[in-house]
Amino acid sequence: MPRIVVAARSERGVSMVFTLLSLAMVTVLGLGLTSVAMSTVAQAVAESETTEALAIADAGIEHGKQLVLWQDWQSLNVFLQRGNATGCNYDELSGTPINIPLPAGYPTAAANFIPATGRAFGQGRYYVELCDNHSREQVAPAPNTDNDPNTDVDKVIYMRSVGFGPRGSRAAVELTLGATAMPAVVVEGNLEVKGNPTVTGPAGSIHANGTLELSGNPCTHVYYASVDGTTESGNVQGGTGCTAADVDARPFSPRINIPKLDPYTVARQAQAAGVAVKTLIGKNVVAPDGVVYCTINAGCAYNGLPGGPAGSGIASTLVALGTIPTGWSHQPNPHRDWITMGETAPGTYFIVGNAEVTANTGGPGGAAAGTTAALSLLSMGSITANGNPGVVPHATVPFIGPILMIAGYDLDLGADFDAAYEGLFYARHQLDIKGNPTLNGQVIALNEADTPFEGHNPIRLNNNGAMEINGNPTINYSGNGLQTVKALTWRECRGNWTAPVIAGGVMTDPGNSCGAP
Numbered sequence: 001m002p003r004i005v006v007a008a009r010s011e012r013g014v015s016m017v018f019t020l021l022s023l024a025m026v027t028v029l030g031l032g033l034t035s036v037a038m039s040t041v042a043q044a045v046a047e048s049e050t051t052e053a054l055a056i057a058d059a060g061i062e063h064g065k066q067l068v069l070w071q072d073w074q075s076l077n078v079f080l081q082r083g084n085a086t087g088c089n090y091d092e093l094s095g096t097p098i099n100i101p102l103p104a105g106y107p108t109a110a111a112n113f114i115p116a117t118g119r120a121f122g123q124g125r126y127y128v129e130l131c132d133n134h135s136r137e138q139v140a141p142a143p144n145t146d147n148d149p150n151t152d153v154d155k156v157i158y159m160r161s162v163g164f165g166p167r168g169s170r171a172a173v174e175l176t177l178g179a180t181a182m183p184a185v186v187v188e189g190n191l192e193v194k195g196n197p198t199v200t201g202p203a204g205s206i207h208a209n210g211t212l213e214l215s216g217n218p219c220t221h222v223y224y225a226s227v228d229g230t231t232e233s234g235n236v237q238g239g240t241g242c243t244a245a246d247v248d249a250r251p252f253s254p255r256i257n258i259p260k261l262d263p264y265t266v267a268r269q270a271q272a273a274g275v276a277v278k279t280l281i282g283k284n285v286v287a288p289d290g291v292v293y294c295t296i297n298a299g300c301a302y303n304g305l306p307g308g309p310a311g312s313g314i315a316s317t318l319v320a321l322g323t324i325p326t327g328w329s330h331q332p333n334p335h336r337d338w339i340t341m342g343e344t345a346p347g348t349y350f351i352v353g354n355a356e357v358t359a360n361t362g363g364p365g366g367a368a369a370g371t372t373a374a375l376s377l378l379s380m381g382s383i384t385a386n387g388n389p390g391v392v393p394h395a396t397v398p399f400i401g402p403i404l405m406i407a408g409y410d411l412d413l414g415a416d417f418d419a420a421y422e423g424l425f426y427a428r429h430q431l432d433i434k435g436n437p438t439l440n441g442q443v444i445a446l447n448e449a450d451t452p453f454e455g456h457n458p459i460r461l462n463n464n465g466a467m468e469i470n471g472n473p474t475i476n477y478s479g480n481g482l483q484t485v486k487a488l489t490w491r492e493c494r495g496n497w498t499a500p501v502i503a504g505g506v507m508t509d510p511g512n513s514c515g516a517p
Contacts, residue, residue: 049165049167049169050165050169050171052124052165052166052169053124053163053164053165053169053170053171054163054171054173054492055163056121056122056124056125056126056163056164056165056171057126057161057162057163057171057172057173058161058163058173059121059126059161059163060114060119060121060126060127060128060161060162060163061128061159061161061173061175061490063093063114063119063126063128064093064114064128064130064159064161064175065159065175065487067079067093067107067112067113067114068093068130068159068177068485069177069257069485069486069487070103070106070257071103071106071257071258071260072257072258072259072260072484072485073097073100073259073485074100074259074260074261074265074269074399075152075155076130076152076155076157076177076485077151077152078097078098078099078100079092079093079097079130079157080092080130080132080150080151080152080157081098081150081151082094082095082096082097082098083095083116085150086150087129087130087131087132087149087150087157088129088130088131088132088149088517089116089129089509090114090116090118090127090128090129090508090509090510091115091116092128092129092130093113093114093128093129093130094113094114094115094116095110095113096108096113103260114126114127114128116508117506117507117508118164118507118510121163122166123165123166124163124164124165124166125163125164126161126162126163126164127161127162127507127509127510128159128160128161128162129159129160129512130157130158130159130160131149131157131158131160131517132146132148132149132150132151132152132157132158132517133152133154133156133157133158133176133517134146134149134516134517135516135517136154136156137152137153137154140154143273143398149517154178154179155178155179155399155483155485156176156177156178156179156488157176157177157178158174158175158176158177158514158517159174159175159176159177160172160173160174160175160493160512160514161173161174161175162510162511162512164510170497170510171492172492172493172497172512172513172514173490173491173492173493174490174491174493174514175487175489175490176487176488176489176490177485177486177487177488178485178486178488179399179483179484179485180483180484180485180486180488181203181479181480181481181483182203182207182256182258182442182444182481182482182483182484183203183204183205183206183207183222183223183225183256183442183477184199184201184203184204184205184206184220184442184443184475184476184477185199185205185206185207185442185443185444185469185475186207186208186209186256186258186442186443186444186445187207187208187209187210187431187444187445187447187467188209188210188258188445188446188447189208189209189210189447189461189465189466189467190208190210190211190212190213190228190464190465190466190467191206191208191210191211191212191213191226191466191467191468191469192213192215192462192464192466192467192468192469193206193212193213193214193215193216193218193468193469194215194216194218194468194469194470194471195216195217195218195469195470195471195472196216196217196218196471196472197218197219197433197469197470197471197472197473197474197475198218198219198220198242198473198474198475199218199219199220199221199222199474199475199477200221200240200474200475200476200477201221201476201477201478201479202221202222202477202478202479203222203477203478203479204220204221204222204475204476204477205220205221205222205223205224205225206220206223206224206225206469207225207226207253207256208225208226208227208228209226209227209255209256209258210226210227210228210466211226211228211229211230211231211466212224212225212226212229212230212231212251213230213231213464213466214230214231214232214233214234214236215232215233215234216234216235217234217235217236217237218236218237219237219238219242220238220248221238221239221240222238222248223238223248223249223250224236224238224247224248224249224250225249225250225251225253226250226251226252226253227252227253227254227255228252229251229252230249230250230251232249236249256484257484257485257486258444258445258446258484259399259400259482259483259484260428260446261400261406261426261428261446262408262428263350263351263378263379263380263406263407263408264288264305264306264308264350264378264380266378266397266400266403266406267279267305267348267350267378268305268308268314269397269398269400270348270376270378270395270397270403271305273395273396273397273398275348275376275394275395275397276303276347276348277303277304277305277347277348277349277350277395278301278302278303278321278325278347278348278349278350279301279302279303279304279305279306279318279349279350279351279352280299280300280301280302280324280325280328280330280338280349280350280351280352280353281293281294281299281300281301281302281306281352281353282294282299282330282332282336282337282338282351282352282353282354282454283295283296283297283299283330283332283336284332284336285336285352285353285380285454286352287306287307287352288306288307288308288309288352288380289306289307289308289309289310289314289316290309290310291306291307291316293306293318293352294352297330297332298324298330299324299329299330299332299338299353300320301320301321301323301324301325301328302318302319302320302321303317303318303319303321304316304317304318304319305317305318305350306318306352325344325345325347325349326343326344326345327340327341327342327343327344327345327361327373328340328344328345329341330353334455334456335353335354335381335454335455335456336353336354336381336454336456337353337354337355337356337456338351338353338354338355338356338379339355339356339358340355340356340357340358340361340375340389341358341360341361341366342360342361342362342365342366343362343363343364343365343366343371343373344361344362344363344373344375345373346363346373346374346375346394347374347375347376347394348375348376348378348394348395348403349375349376349377349378350378350379350380351377351378351379351380351381352380353379353380353381353454354379354381354382354383354384354409354453354454354456355377355379355381355382355383355384355407356383356384356385357375357377357383357384357385357386357389357391357405357415358386358387358389359386359387359388359389359415360387360389361373361375361389361390361391362389362390362391363390366390367387367388367389367390370390371390372390372391372392372418373390373391373392374391374392374393374394375391375392375393375394375404376393376394376395376402376403376404376405376423377404377405377406378403378406379405379406379407379408379409380408380409380453381407381408381409381453381454381456382407382408382409382410382411382412382429382453382456382457382458382459383405383407383410383411383412384412384458385405385412385413385414385415386414386415387414387415387416388415388416389415389416389417390418391404391417391418392404392417392418392420392421392423393421393422393423393424399482399483400424400481400482400483401422401423401424401441401442401480401481401482402421402422402423402424402441402481403423403424404417404423404424404425404441405423405424405425405426406424406426407426407427407428407429408428408429408453409427409428409429409451409452409453409456409457410427410429410430410431410432410457410458410459411425411426411427411430411431411432411445411459412431412432412458412459413425413431413432413433413434413437413439413443413473414433414434414435414437415437416436416437416438417437417438417439417440417441418440420440421440421441422440422441422442422476422477422478422480422481423440423441423481424441424442424444424481424482425439425441425442425443425444426442426444426445426446426482427444427445427446427459428446428448429445429446429447429448429449429450429451429459430445430447430450430459430460430461430467431443431445431459431467432458432459432467432468432470433468433469433470433471433473433475434468434470434471434473435471435472435473436471436472436473437473437474438473438474438475438476439473439474439475439476440475440476440477441475441476441477441481442477442481442482443475444482445467447467493512493513493514493515494513495513495514495515496513497511497512497513498511498512498513499511
């Protein structure tokens, strides 16, 4: 018995040791689980805050898109060079674009823009900058080679937005805006397509920034699109085989911003591209600079261009030719028309008046002799074309392409043009295609106010408020012409952040993680 008692005493406290060890293990395990839980919570909170900052950055991108994609601008430098004339420093969208008349309805109040110090959004803030794609332009082939980081030449820029959450989290996104091809036929507003028109080629599509009404037997090789809905009747066809089964109709499509081309501005762009431009001025017609240069019935012809609108600082470079170019004549009454007939001197012509291209217009011997004249017509007024003129484009301008006709007012097309060439047919006001013409290139109408120029208004909207394509026209277009700017790519920037800049206690550069533009 005594031995048993001694043995029992020697095991005293063992259970306490096991208890303490168990408690220690449970404590360590609990602490570990608590640490994991706290880490998970912290990670979730951080992720939530980053997501919030990313949403705020996206809001900045949407705000910037509203300002930049309001219309198609002839140059994106109107934004890139505003503020301190330096891109990529967050003041590019702090006010209205520079050196250009503002489009109707464009915002002007300070509250509509994005200051360099950022714009409050919810409990956070976003900063938006525009940057030239300088790294690419430096190595791009001509004519898009450029070494100036503050000048855009290829119509591609980066929009970068940095969003800050309420607790200091931040995120950056980058949107690439760039020029893309437009379809064969694009009109602002409503369009009615009747009869048997055919639109062919890789870009053989029709797009209306309003309603599109299809009747008869129309055919497009690619698609029909409209912003406000499409109605069909008759035998609408599609595809290269022009069958009902291949119709590609796209009602309620996104709108296409139509570039607002001004004949005078395009004439200056042609000059900058190395094209010699002649100016034909009708009797008593006011030039862009407000001057009446010509007071004789025969009209006046010049090398160069008149001055620009008041305040533009553009001086006249007109030098009188002495004689009217071959093939041209001026009719002062009733509409100040410049008319081509027979053999016509090739060239790019800026016309201060209305213009008419007649059936036999061409090269030596006229179109009847099977010859062609290289002509690009840029008219302040309307242009009418009929018959079978032998006319091909004379001028090619970057982002516009080869030019046949740009009318400051209406474009009335009923002529066959040489199928071996493509060019732009553009109306600032309305267009009408009728009869059996063959048009090779793009047909674009901006559909501005339906008003006359020098008493001449050849095209009026129909009773439904629509322009018309009627008869049996054929429009062929490959896609190498006028372009419009749209959003191309989006990315979240996850590179190393640059340091923010704070001046006078105010952040003017939030830093970014998108890298060098």
